[in-house]
Amino acid sequence: MFTKIDKRDRAALFRDRIGQAMRDQKVSQSALARGAGVDRSTVSQILKGNGARLPNAQVVAQCAAVLGVSADWLLGLSERPEQASDLVAASLTMPEAPRALVDESIFGWHQEAAGYKIRHVPAGLPDMLKLPDMLRWEYEPSLGRTTDQAIGASRDRLEWMAGSRSDYEIALPRHEIESFARGEGYYSEVPEPLRRAQIGHLIALHEQLYPKMRVFLFDARRLFSAPVTIFGPLLAVVYLGRNYLAFRDSERVQGITDHFDRLIREASASDRDWPDVLKGLLAEM
Numbered sequence: 352m353f354t355k356i357d358k359r360d361r362a363a364l365f366r367d368r369i370g371q372a373m374r375d376q377k378v379s380q381s382a383l384a385r386g387a388g389v390d391r392s393t394v395s396q397i398l399k400g401n402g403a404r405l406p407n408a409q410v411v412a413q414c415a416a417v418l419g420v421s422a423d424w425l426l427g428l429s430e431r432p433e434q435a436s437d438l439v440a441a442s443l444t445m446p447e448a449p450r451a452l453v454d455e456s457i458f459g460w461h462q463e464a465a466g467y468k469i470r471h472v473p474a475g476l477p478d479m480l481k482l483p484d485m486l487r488w489e490y491e492p493s494l495g496r497t498t499d500q501a502i503g504a505s506r507d508r509l510e511w512m513a514g515s516r517s518d519y520e521i522a523l524p525r526h527e528i529e530s531f532a533r534g535e536g537y538y539s540e541v542p543e544p545l546r547r548a549q550i551g552h553l554i555a556l557h558e559q560l561y562p563k564m565r566v567f568l569f570d571a572r573r574l575f576s577a578p579v580t581i582f583g584p585l586l587a588v589v590y591l592g593r594n595y596l597a598f599r600d601s602e603r604v605q606g607i608t609d610h611f612d613r614l615i616r617e618a619s620a621s622d623r624d625w626p627d628v629l630k631g632l633l634a635e636m
Contacts, residue, residue, distance in 0.1 A: 359403040364427040365411075370398055372418040372425070386417035456595070458508065460582050466516045467583020470611045474578040474590055476531060476549075477521055479508035480556055485549050488541060509556075512564065517583075519564045520622075522614040524571040532632035543636065550633050557626045565622035569614045581608050 373383060380398070384391040389410060397406060397414075405411070405426070415422040423429040461469065471477065478486065483502045491498045512519055531538045534546060557566070569576075578590035587607040589596040598604055620628050 358405075361427050362400070362403045362405050365405055365425055366398060366400065368420075368425050368427075369414060369418070372420050376418055378418060383414060383417055387413035389413070457580075457588075458504070458511070460580075460586055460588065461508070461511060461515070461517070464517060464582035464585055467585065468518045468520065469583065470520045470522070470579075470581040470608065472522045472576045472579045472611065472614065475527060475537070476523075478505045479512065480553060481505060482545070482549050482552050484545055485541070488545065513560060518562075520611075520615065521564070521566045522576065522611060522618070523566060523568055524576075525568040525619055526571055528568065528628070529632065532636060547633065547636060550629050550636075554626055554629050554633075557629075561622070566625045567615050567618040567622055568620035568625070568628065569617065570619045574614055574617060576610065576614055579607060579611070581611055584608075 373379075378386075380394045381391055384394045387394070387410060393406070393410070406414075408422075411422050411425060415425055421429060476485075478501070481489070486502045486505060487498055490501050494501055530536050531541070532546060532550060534541060534543065538546070556564070579587065580590075581587045581604065584601065584604060585599070587598045587604045589598075589607075598607070
């Protein structure tokens with residue numbers, strides 16, 4: 352919310368901040384004058400004046416560019432000295448995403464968010480809930496010898512979740528678990544005994560971890576979601592395939608959190624229904 356500041360106070364704040372930026376960047380009055388394209392006397396007047404007058408917008412912008420800060424910060428319109436491009440770079444990153452969770456980035460994000468609720472929409476069935484044989488079926492074609500790393504990493508994630516102070520909410524499209532149980536589409540080559548064992552494993556994990564881990568099913572015909580993980584209020588990560596799109600600014604993290612919460616509110620099967628859905632699918636096989 353914008354706070355109105357008396358013009359004398361704003362001029363004083365401008366002088367303080369431009370002086371602070373010059374000290375931080377070790378920029379002399381002469382260097383600032385040359386970089387901004389103004390006389391040295393203009394810079395001296397800016398720093399030593401005590402009136403309510405501010406330089407024109409062009410001079411403010413040029414000084415800000417030389418000092419590597421935002422003009423809004425110099426004028427007291429923002430509490431963040433970084434320039435807009437630096438703020439975007441800090442709040443949005445695109446780290447590489449491996450085929451399976453074998454990198455340390457996502458594990459580090461889980462550790463960073465310890466104590467916060469972690470919300471997750473997986474790209475398929477969640478890796479950390481899969482049996483080793485299921486992971487081997489899924490990842491050996493692309494990972495080869497490193498498949499064992501994916502299996503170990505998934506086990507580590509599950510152990511971390513079980514022992515951490517974080518609650519986990521997982522929102523899964525209903526058709527994903529139904530297609531898996533029936534051996535359809537992507538899962539058409541998964542042997543039935545493995546599918547049965549995997550569903551039994553999911554039931555056992557629910558009994559072991561509920562309510563720390565809660566799984567909800569949503570109807571993808573009504574609601575769509577890209578794969579995403581939200582690490583409390585700190586970070587929201589969208590999975591693109593080769594990369595993650597990681598947001599750290601509070602507005603986007605909250606926006607993605609609101610999207611996830613809608614999936615939960617409108618779920619076709621709640622966390623309490625999850626084991627019954629699994630048992631029903633098992634009975635149909």
